[in-house]
Amino acid sequence: MARELYVMPSDVFLGKAAKSLLWVSGLFSGRSCARRGHHYTTALMDRVRDAGHALSILIDRNAELPGPEAVAAAEQRASDLEAEAAGLKSEIKAAEQRASDLEAEATRLKAEVKSAEEQNKELQVLLRTTRTEAHLARKEAATLDQKLEEALAEAKRASKALATETD
Structure with missing residues (x-):
C-alpha cells in the first residue's frame, strides 16, 4: 500500500483505503476504539481528498501558465515600456522647462x-x-x-x- 501511495492517483488510492477501512471495521465491529479510529480515518481521508482536489486545481493552473517564450516577450515588453517611460519623463522635464521659460517671458x-x-x-x-x-x-x-x-x-x-x- 505504501508503494501505491506514490504511484496511484489520489482518488483511486482513497477508494482502496475506504474499502480497507470498511473491511477492518467489520472485523472489529462493536468496539468503541474501532469506531473512533474509523471516524478519525474517515476525517483523514476527507482531508486527503481535499488536498488532492487542491493539487489538481494547481496542476491545471500550472499547465495554463505561459511558456518561456511568453515570459521573454513579457520581459521585453516591460523593458520597452520602461524605456518609453524614461523618454516620457525626459519629455515632461523639457515641457516643464519650457513652461517655466514661458512663465518668465510672460512676467517680463x-x-x-x-x-x-x-x-x-x-x-x-x-x-x-x-x-x-x-x-x-x-x-x-x-x-x-x-x-x-x-x-x-x-x-x-x-x-x-x-x-x-x-x-
Missing part, C-alpha cells in the same frame, strides 16, 4: 505692458495739454488776424486820408 512681457500703459497715460495727458494749447493758439491767431485786418483797414484809411490831404 507683463512688466513691459505695464510700463507701456504708464507711458500711454503720460502721452495721453501730454496730448490733451498740447491739443488745448493748440486750440488756444488758434483762437489767439484768429484774434490777432482780426486785429491785423483791422489795423490794415485803419492803415488804408490813414493812407487815403494822408493822400487826400497832400493833394
Whole structure:
C-alpha cells in the first residue's frame, strides 16, 4: 500500500483505503476504539481528498501558465515600456522647462505692458495739454488776424486820408 501511495492517483488510492477501512471495521465491529479510529480515518481521508482536489486545481493552473517564450516577450515588453517611460519623463522635464521659460517671458512681457500703459497715460495727458494749447493758439491767431485786418483797414484809411490831404 505504501508503494501505491506514490504511484496511484489520489482518488483511486482513497477508494482502496475506504474499502480497507470498511473491511477492518467489520472485523472489529462493536468496539468503541474501532469506531473512533474509523471516524478519525474517515476525517483523514476527507482531508486527503481535499488536498488532492487542491493539487489538481494547481496542476491545471500550472499547465495554463505561459511558456518561456511568453515570459521573454513579457520581459521585453516591460523593458520597452520602461524605456518609453524614461523618454516620457525626459519629455515632461523639457515641457516643464519650457513652461517655466514661458512663465518668465510672460512676467517680463507683463512688466513691459505695464510700463507701456504708464507711458500711454503720460502721452495721453501730454496730448490733451498740447491739443488745448493748440486750440488756444488758434483762437489767439484768429484774434490777432482780426486785429491785423483791422489795423490794415485803419492803415488804408490813414493812407487815403494822408493822400487826400497832400493833394
